[in-house]
Amino acid sequence: MTQQGQAAMQALIALFEREGYTRVEPAVMQPADVFIELSGEDIRRRLFVTEGYDGEKLCLRPEYTIPVCRDHIAQHNGHPANYSYLGPVFRQRIGESGEFLQAGIESLGRKDITAADAEILALALDGLTMLGLEATEITFSDMGVLAAIIDALKVAPSAKRRILRAVVSGTDISALSTPEAVGLDEHAGLLNAIDGLDPKAARAMVEDLLSIAGIDSIGGRTPGDIAARFLSRAAAHSDIPDEAIKVLEVYQGISGDPDQAALKLRNLAETFRLDLSKAIDTFEERTGFMAARGINIGKCKFSAKFARNLDYYSGFIFEIFDLNRKEHKPVVGGGRYDGLVQHLGAKEAIPAVGCSFWLDRLPGNLS
Known part of the structure; x- marks a missing residue:
């Protein structure tokens, strides 16, 4: 300098x-x-x-x-x-x-x-x-x-996270009219369990489940990485009302x-x-x-x-x-x-x- x-x-x-x-x-x-x-x-x-x-x-x-x-x-x-x-x-x-x-x-x-x-x-x-x-x-x-x-519209917590994530990433709101096809229907029980949790608690739950299953890494990803990716995809699972x-x-x-x-x-x-x-x-x-x-x-x-x-x-x-x-x-x-x-x-x-x-x-x- x-x-x-x-x-x-x-x-x-x-x-x-x-x-x-x-x-x-x-x-x-x-x-x-x-x-x-x-x-x-x-x-x-x-x-x-x-x-x-x-x-x-x-x-x-x-x-x-x-x-x-x-x-x-x-x-x-x-x-x-x-x-x-x-x-x-x-x-x-x-x-x-x-x-x-x-x-x-x-x-x-x-x-x-x-x-x-x-x-x-x-x-x-x-x-x-x-x-x-x-x-x-x-x-x-x-x-x-x-x-x-969003709070006044009384959308579900997971839908709120999806909206906020879309705004931060620059995604057009109209693209949220239908949930993305993310292939997570078989995990609906887990999605319902984490719905409403704050991101830190939700991630901890997913990490715990992976640890219980004995999963240390997949393709070089740690449980933390896997959990973050799962939660990112899971956010697209939520329906947002047309109104x-x-x-x-x-x-x-x-x-x-x-x-x-x-x-x-x-x-x-x-x-x-x-x-x-x-x-x-x-x-x-x-x-x-x-x-x-x-x-x-x-x-x-x-x-x-x-x-x-x-x-x-x-x-x-x-x-x-x-x-x-x-x-x-x-x-x-x-x-x-x-x-x-x-x-x-x-x-x-x-x-x-x-x-x-x-x-x-x-x-x-x-x-």
Whole structure:
């Protein structure tokens, strides 16, 4: 890295630290199973995986959020804390290096959720300005609104997981009108047993069954790998009512600036008689905090079809794009993941939100 690049990185971290985000550096080697279980399929298939001397499956750190959360649990026992980081991450990318620098921030434990969301986005924009990038576009969505719609439609838990997985993977909602022919009818009893369990409990059940059967590996896959694959296919087994598909298709057609999107969401709720008031109130409150932080709301585009390729997001999600970059790839991405810290071992759910910078995509390639 050039001296200019080093100075820019030091200035970025200094900005985060002035705002109360303590710099941390989690271990580069991480347990692979955590990422296989909790990251989206896009990340899972791009991990650099190895094996420890004791047979534990390990991977090079593919991102910072999960490692920061794991260290937070071990060191702070769930107390609120803000973190910043800067260092290499490792994952296979088409046309880009598999090792690249990321910087970012994570805020864990703040209960003023909408204000924290706005702060993260504002700091992301401040950081980009500091690094010389001002011609940006913000695309965002809200997994909390989507979850509220699904809950109001009263679909089965397994169907909810199928919908969320489809959205995260970019699958069109209309493709969910019939269950996929996955060849699992002979396992209907097991599918019914795991329906309603959270993913961690469902995977544990499948792993236990494989262990009882004495299955150590199949084609090089461990019981954990087999369980993850089975659950991924099993999610396609669930029927989704036609009425739910219709509502979700209307929802995915919603786009515009935050104020336009909120109006369309209220129209959707009224048309289909869904109680979405709490989710939409949260949406509008966040918009107010964004404006108060000086964010140009007109530069923010809501798209109900937008999703990030990680499974753990639960609320506000966003990506920021360089308008002068030919390839439409984000330079910053982030969002809210309130369930992740508890899933990693915390005693209770902890509000959490953060974002990461792809430094190698910025002007001058600061990495």
